[in-house]
Amino acid sequence: xxxxxxxxxxxxxxxxxxxxxxxxxxxxxxxxxxxxxxxxxxxxxxxxxxxxxxxxxxxxxxxxxxxxxxxxxxxxxxxxxxxxxxxxxxxxxxxxxxxxxxxxxxxxxxxxxxxxxxxxxxxxxxxxxxxxxxxxxxxxxxxxxxxxxxxxxxxxxxxxxxxxxxxxxxxxxxxxxxxxxxxxxxxxxxxxxxxxxxxxxxxxxxxxxxxxxxxxxxxxxxxxxxxxxxxxxxxxxxxxxxxxxxxxxxxxxxxxxxxxxxxxxxxxxxxxxxxxxxxxxxxxxxxxxxxxxxxxxxxxxxxxxxxxxxxxxxxxxxxxxxxxxxxxxxxxxxxxxxxxxxxxxxxxxxxxxxxxxxxxxxxxxxxxxxxxxxxxxxxxxxxxxxxxxxxxxxxxxxxxxxxxxxxxxxxxxxxxxxxxxxxxxxxxxxxxxxxxxxxxxxxxxx
Ligand SMILES: Nc1ncnc2c1ncn2[C@@H]1O[C@H](COP(=O)(O)OP(=O)(O)OP(=O)(O)O)[C@@H](O)[C@H]1O
Ligand SMILES: O=P(O)(O)OC[C@H]1O[C@](O)(CO)[C@@H](O)[C@@H]1O
Ligand SMILES: [Mg+2]
Numbered sequence: 001x002x003x004x005x006x007x008x009x010x011x012x013x014x015x016x017x018x019x020x021x022x023x024x025x026x027x028x029x030x031x032x033x034x035x036x037x038x039x040x041x042x043x044x045x046x047x048x049x050x051x052x053x054x055x056x057x058x059x060x061x062x063x064x065x066x067x068x069x070x071x072x073x074x075x076x077x078x079x080x081x082x083x084x085x086x087x088x089x090x091x092x093x094x095x096x097x098x099x100x101x102x103x104x105x106x107x108x109x110x111x112x113x114x115x116x117x118x119x120x121x122x123x124x125x126x127x128x129x130x131x132x133x134x135x136x137x138x139x140x141x142x143x144x145x146x147x148x149x150x151x152x153x154x155x156x157x158x159x160x161x162x163x164x165x166x167x168x169x170x171x172x173x174x175x176x177x178x179x180x181x182x183x184x185x186x187x188x189x190x191x192x193x194x195x196x197x198x199x200x201x202x203x204x205x206x207x208x209x210x211x212x213x214x215x216x217x218x219x220x221x222x223x224x225x226x227x228x229x230x231x232x233x234x235x236x237x238x239x240x241x242x243x244x245x246x247x248x249x250x251x252x253x254x255x256x257x258x259x260x261x262x263x264x265x266x267x268x269x270x271x272x273x274x275x276x277x278x279x280x281x282x283x284x285x286x287x288x289x290x291x292x293x294x295x296x297x298x299x300x301x302x303x304x305x306x307x308x309x310x311x312x313x314x315x316x317x318x319x320x321x322x323x324x325x326x327x328x329x330x331x332x333x334x335x336x337x338x339x340x341x342x343x344x345x346x347x348x349x350x351x352x353x354x355x356x357x358x359x360x361x362x363x364x365x366x367x368x369x370x371x372x373x374x375x376x377x378x379x380x381x382x383x384x385x386x387x388x389x390x391x392x393x394x395x396x397x398x399x400x401x402x403x404x405x406x407x408x409x410x411x412x413x414x415x416x417x418x419x420x421x422x423x424x425x426x427x428x429x430x431x432x433x434x435x436x437x438x439x440x441x442x443x444x445x446x
Contacts, residue, residue, distance in 0.1 A: 005419065007059065009050060011068045016410045017197070019206045019395040022078035026393075027116055042074035042390075048407045070222075073387035073401050073408030080395025081179055081208070083115040088392075089178040090141065092155040093126035093185035093192065094330070096366070097214045097228035099373035099381040100155035103184050105146040106385025107212075111180075112143050115393055121176060126160035126185075127192055130169035135176070150381075153372045161188070162329030166195040173200070173207055180208045180392040186215035186226070187417055188330045190400055194413045197398040210392040211400035211413055212384050216369045219264040221421040222411050223402030227381050229266065231374040236271035239364040244277040244308045252357040253306040254297070254346060258339030260368065261312035262332065264422045267368070268312035269433050279307045280439050282338075284314035285423045286430075292443030294349045301355065309346075311338055339363055383408065 028040070047069030051057045057067060088111050092100050104122070111117045123129035124137040139145075139157075149156055173181060173196075183193035190211045197209035213220045216232035236259050243255030261267045265283020272278040279300045282288055300307040313335055320336030327333055343361045350357040373381055380403075387401040387408045399410045423430055434441060 016399045024079040041077045070409035075390045076394040079393045086117045088120045089181045091123040093189040098231035099227040099377045101149040102381035105149040106382040108141045108146045110389040122157045125158040127164040128160045130172045135172045166199040170199045184212045208392045208397040218266040231377045232368045233270040235368040237274035240275035243362045246360045247306040250358040254359040255308040258363045262314045265312040272310045280309040282311040282315035288316035289443035
């Protein structure tokens, strides 16, 4: 995220929607320390500052209380919903991501075990499960039903892409008496959640819609990281290590690894840094000049006898200019296959230059996102789920929970979907990549 984008935000942009006054005492009283002085409860007046450098805060020239800041996540002493009369719904949408099942389990355990809600319904196969026909497949989620889910990749509820009518989805919620809907997904899912929340508000229905940020691409802004991202890049790093071993074991060995990342190159950047032996990282955020890349590779091969190139699937799309662009059911662009293009062009350039290379092309594809969450993500998923239940029970809606600079916060969905988190080519992450790989700042200047 660019500093300039952050400085444009005001306190109003960070204000989350609330369904109404919170008057119901939390049932968490009694299960915790003395509620009068428990550090557990969040003070409603407290905030988590958006800016975490002194210079940024000073540049705003505002009194401290008026600095833009997020509402903190966590349990409130007063709730909007009365737990035993509250019905909860859960849906998972979009591509798979490590930790989906952990979040489902966490939501059920927190909502049932701690708040004692009336029921938790799982809607099957993404937003499709909320349309008239799909609702028939909904399942009851109990603590017993979610036991052991945390060890499994995928989503026990199923998922899908493709739009549904918000009015029909709200009809389903009304028919089933759902008061709180948790939407687990990426930017598309959050936009869908916002539509549902807006439709409910239009009808004067007090239904809370709270998002939990899922996406291996880590492209949701104003959140340190989406869940599953760390597991996914860890898995991707294993593929890079394998490709590196292959490359360095052969004269003029070239390892080419294609990783997911439609518009954001975080997986490629982090997995490459984790592997330490990458010579070139290509991300969607940095324009690619093929001649510059090929010239650089030639020098790397001269110098060390092998080379490792990591390419995010969204990199180098400018090389497909003029070709017809297709979209998936959710409206996401289908990208040109940059991995195959690079494989062919690197091989052809080496042949033309009289160099006999051995290129190994590795595309771990879905293997990085269908695995169970690693320990870090397991903890993160559980804590996000708890934060989501706290937020919803206190009446927050059109809100996504996340962590900002290490603290759990409530982010308005409108803000989380207004832009995309991307690798900043001027930022310190990309600088680390340049330092680790030794690749040039721009290809065209090569
Ligand atoms: N602009 C939008 N408005 C309303 N609903 C949307 C919008 N974009 C996507 N959706 C719906 O949200 C669901 C998930 O969207 P999508 O397939 O883009 O995945 P995602 O949530 O962005 O996750 P990921 O990108 O990690 O796969 C789909 O059912 C889709 O129709
Ligand atoms: O093939 P599918 O399931 O549409 O998913 C592919 C896309 O999903 C993502 O992993 C995001 O979930 C992208 O990086 C990737 O392009
Ligand atoms: Mg998306």
